[in-house]
Amino acid sequence: MLPMPEKGQPFTYAQYMMLDEDVRYEVIDGQVFNMSPAPTPKHQAVQRELLVEFAAYLRGKECTVFGAPIDVCLAERDDPEQIREWVEPDLVVVCDKSNIRGKRIVGVPDPVVEIISKSTVRKDKIVKFHRYERAGVKEYWIVDPVNETMDVYVLEEGRFRHQGMYVRDDTIPVRLFPGFAIELKNVFAEEE
Template identity: 30%
Template sequence: MAEPAYRNAGYEDILALPEHRVGEIIGGELYSHPKPAPRHARAYSALGYLVGGPFDGGRNGPGGWWIIDEPEIHLAGDILVPDMAGWCRERLPVLPDSAWFELVPDWVCETLSPATKRTDRALKMPRYAREGAAHLWLVDPDTHTLEVYSLQDDRHWRLLKILKGDDEVRQPPFEAVGFSLGNLWA
């Protein structure tokens, strides 16, 4: 897990980071990591296309979602930047005018990398659960896997499925349209 750069960090600490770094404030501490390597960026870009087309754009799918790459999300003092997140348009009819969101997403997707996987699992997953994100996907381009989680009533994650390789992805909340997981791997 990346060591925090500053304790009692503020938004100005994120703004002061070099352009090639992503900053998040978790539990009052600034965490910074490099932007994703091409293989990891490719995985979440492909996922954005495969999920965004039918669910955000309504192309050959039901629509009804906002699917956003690297949104900045402000929740209970934390500033989180998942690789991708989605909001049902019923809950978020209009995108905010600010550069960030203050409403917890309905779906969060983190692309695991050596620099981020411990922070994603140990720090961010519990916060998404605490705030009530209903669905979480963890994509691992190194192991070619997708872990699918659903939030339980007690605000804990339940692992629904681990997909691998070229398995068909038809998982909550996007089970209406399937695609091959293999499309994510470069």
């Protein structure tokens, strides 16, 4: 197993793939983020319900949905020696199936969902927000399972625009899929 790189040293996806399978990192703008500890049961329940909603809607359609853990390499080419940045969103929809490559997704996904926790709030609301915006992610959802809210951002002219904050009793229209909406009372139904 390779050791983690020294601070400031480049770390490639090829090096990452040589680590033990239970080791999980994200690398964003050269910064390495450890993916532990495991998410809370509430976090996992929200992820499961969103996954169910998307999977049911997308069944038989061109796009497909994945839940974490899955690596998303925000690169134009699938060259593990050159990829120096990857993330592990809580939920990602991929409409270009040629972007699905073995154990990873390469390229820009369509909607991306991050479920925040105390340990990830800064990364999800600032670091990933700006990285997804630069990558051209069309729709970005930030879910707060504790307060049962969801902020939805849509990409317009290269910038994320806040489409709205939704709460437990709201229904969220999925802008990329006209006619598809998610009732948040189903997503936040799980009791702690």
